[in-house]
Amino acid sequence: MTQLTLKKIKELKALGPSKTSDGRGLSFVIPKRGEPYWSLRYSFYGKRRELTLGKDSELSLAEARAQAENLRGVVRKGIDPLSTPSGVSGALTPSSSFNTIFQDLYDSKLKQSLKHPHIPERIYRQNIAPLLGHIPIDRITPVHIRDMIQTIKETDRPSITNKSLHLANQIFRHAIQLGLVMMNPAAAFSSSDAGGHEIPRERYLTLDEIEHAFRVFRSNAPRFSRDNYLACCLLLLLGVRKSELTESKWAEFDLENALWKLPAERAKFKRAISIALPPISIEMLTELKFRAVGSEYVFPNRRASKMPHMGKDTINRAIDSMFGIAQGKKVQPKNQLGAMEHFTVHDLRRTFRTLLSELGVTEEVAEACLNHAPGKLIKTYNRNRYFEERKRALTRLSETLYDKISPTIC
Secondary structure, rough: OOOOOOOOOOOOHOOOOEEEEEEEEEEEEEEOOOHHHEEEEEEEEEEEEEEEEOOOOOOOOOHHHHHHHHHHHHHHHHOOOOOOOOHHHOOOOOOOEHHHHHHHHHHHHHHHHOOOOOHHHHHHHHHHHHOOOOOOOOHHHHHHHHHHHHHHHOOOOOHHHHHHHHHHHHHHHHHHOOOOOOEEEHOOOOOOOOOOOOOOOOOOOOHHHHHHHHHHHHHOOOOOOOOHHHHHHHHHHHHOOOHHOOOOOOHHHOOOOOOEEEOOOOOOHHOEEEEEHHHHHHHHHHHHHHHHHHOOOEEOOOOOOOOOOHHHHHHHHHHHHOOOOOOOOOOOOOOOOOOOOOHHHHHHHHHHHHHHHOOOHHEEEEEEEEHOOOOOOHHHOOOOOOOHHHHHHHHHHHHHHHHOOOOOOO
């Protein structure tokens, strides 16, 4: 097998995500998100293991090879580098940067345990890394954590501040488990020091607001694409979560029998559900089928991207644009929605639930429409998923909304 060279590594970076072997288990990894890094695969008593050595920016090719050889020697002595402090010292040390420890946590735990590991990764890269990422793990003190919290708090994002503190705690607990540090300086702080108690959003749209917003969406087709419009319509009509819709595949739909079978692996709480599709949603899905041009996804990605379906932030950014908000741009677009109170994609789901109540749909049926997990006692003794009742509720809601969001309205 041909070993890597500096020239080859440079070429690999230009090509995008990949994992290229340098031989004997050492690989150069270019992830979809984040910086390229070195990893080592080895066998320990018959089990395959993989260890992150460090980022490309922190570890040269020669250093990665030397570190890999050192770790192979550790394994030959009967020590597992992933589970003992003496083994870890060959890869991660108390002087390893906070960035390096986070990457190890991400690779060894978060990617395997979370459905959407990109969320904590984004929180770390955007909020924690610029402040603490370069500092050795054993040099970070409560003062550093306090300054980090204060800096993020000043951006007026209480939820992100709380999540950043929680993630910092995770990173230090991971370092303690690896024997790199003895104390967690983030443990001295609580949510009251960070973002405080988060008040749940209560925003929902009235029928008049729905009519106004969707009329603005239709009249701004160049900025608010047809895919975005139809996605918002379906979210309001069916009450599903954004990712459940935007990542859906045509194989889940039976348009002839007006049925969507959302599989457990894509539903929150792993609860599969069959959704009866009202006629207006069939109109929209038929149009989307034509627009998909053979893609297996209902909302294929329209841009050159490794992600095959619509991006996770696409709809929210489109809605923000209608309010005159464009993250990261100096020149903001014109506000097309006037004095209307800002709303997000998830507020459409809350609107769906509110409208069901206004239509007299019972609590049990409305919650079943949202595919909310029932209480333990109810889950044990009541297996009724209210399919027929949900079908009637969605039909009534679609009739209420038809003249406000119909795809045939000009």
